[in-house]
Amino acid sequence: MSSGPPSHWDRLPAELRRAVARRAGLLAQLTLGCLPTSGVDELSFEDKLRLCNEAAETGWQGDWAELPYTQVSGRNAFLSLRSRAAFERLKALPDVPPELLRGVALRNVWLDELGPLDNPVLVGIDSVAAGASRMLQHLFDAGMDPTELPQSMAELAARYGDVDMLRALHANAPELVRASRALQRATHYGHADAVEFLVAVSSDEHLGWSLRTAVSDGRLEMVKILAPRCTRLRRREALLRAAQRLDVDMFTWLLRNIPRDDIDIHQARQLVAQYGSPEIAAVFEHVAAERDAEL
Numbered sequence: 001m002s003s004g005p006p007s008h009w010d011r012l013p014a015e016l017r018r019a020v021a022r023r024a025g026l027l028a029q030l031t032l033g034c035l036p037t038s039g040v041d042e043l044s045f046e047d048k049l050r051l052c053n054e055a056a057e058t059g060w061q062g063d064w065a066e067l068p069y070t071q072v073s074g075r076n077a078f079l080s081l082r083s084r085a086a087f088e089r090l091k092a093l094p095d096v097p098p099e100l101l102r103g104v105a106l107r108n109v110w111l112d113e114l115g116p117l118d119n120p121v122l123v124g125i126d127s128v129a130a131g132a133s134r135m136l137q138h139l140f141d142a143g144m145d146p147t148e149l150p151q152s153m154a155e156l157a158a159r160y161g162d163v164d165m166l167r168a169l170h171a172n173a174p175e176l177v178r179a180s181r182a183l184q185r186a187t188h189y190g191h192a193d194a195v196e197f198l199v200a201v202s203s204d205e206h207l208g209w210s211l212r213t214a215v216s217d218g219r220l221e222m223v224k225i226l227a228p229r230c231t232r233l234r235r236r237e238a239l240l241r242a243a244q245r246l247d248v249d250m251f252t253w254l255l256r257n258i259p260r261d262d263i264d265i266h267q268a269r270q271l272v273a274q275y276g277s278p279e280i281a282a283v284f285e286h287v288a289a290e291r292d293a294e295l
Contacts, residue, residue: 027054031062040068048072056081056090064089069096075131075160078104087113106132120144128153133164137172146173151180158182158198161191170201177201183210187222195222199229208234215241220250227254232262239268243276243284251280255287263288 026047029035037043040051048068054060055067057080069090072078081087081104090096090104105113106127117123120139127135140146154177157165170177183202186194187210199207211230214222215238227235235258242251255263265288272284
């Protein structure tokens with residue numbers, strides 16, 4: 001702030017200034033000296049990411065050295081940086097992590113910033129890690145051999161729920177995606193959009209294992225996507241596992257929604273009595289009676 005006469009802003013009560021700045025966003029709070037903490041170092045990692053991305057997206061004219069650029073990492077750091085001018089400002093900062101600059105260059109397909117692409121497979125792996133689906137497609141278009149790619153690329157894309165990356169991989173290397181554990185990874189981390197995409201291109205084996213993962217993790221949303229696509233045997237297993245986990249909501253949904261022919265009532269009643277709880281048993285009898293009445 002200026003050392004001259006106080007501005008209208010400076011004359012406002014401190015609490016009012018903080019309230020106004022909070023509504024304006026973190027970047028405004030930094031600009032006006034009203035951050036909710038004693039400084040950027042005290043912000044959460046998520047807020048540091050938001051601050052850097054907001055500066056990149058808006059072309060912030062403030063001092064970029066004030067941004068916590070050395071404290072953010074991963075594919076979401078400066079995700080919205082699209083202009084060369086902003087990239088030059090970032091490059092000029094002291095101690096900027098090289099992987100941060102490389103991630104931005106990959107996402108924007110700035111080939112002159114990447115150096116020789118002598119090993120396209122390694123660049124492809126870096127592209128998946130950085131969320132650079134356009135760079136990955138560029139490598140395929142330039143002749144990268146899909147058979148040389150590791151399954152871990154599809155699994156990493158699924159870990160992040162990156163549907164654009166999964167589409168690019170499947171369009172150019174469908175067997176890589178089909179043979180990988182991508183569906184299980186997306187299921188485990190709860191990425192519904194990725195799961196929706198992968199169920200259509202995955203084998204029955206991976207569908208079954210992913211349903212088991214969803215039940216074990218207690219992810220009902222994933223179960224709702226996977227169960228209709230799985231075999232009768234896998235759905236029966238899911239129902240029993242939900243009973244064993246005493247997951248009433250999941251057990252109830254499965255009992256109401258899997259095909260009636262999937263359920264051997266006599267056997268299911270015995271298994272519920274053996275592995276479930278009184279609450280699970282009561283749900284079973286109630287829903288079984290409802291479904292019988294519908295017939």
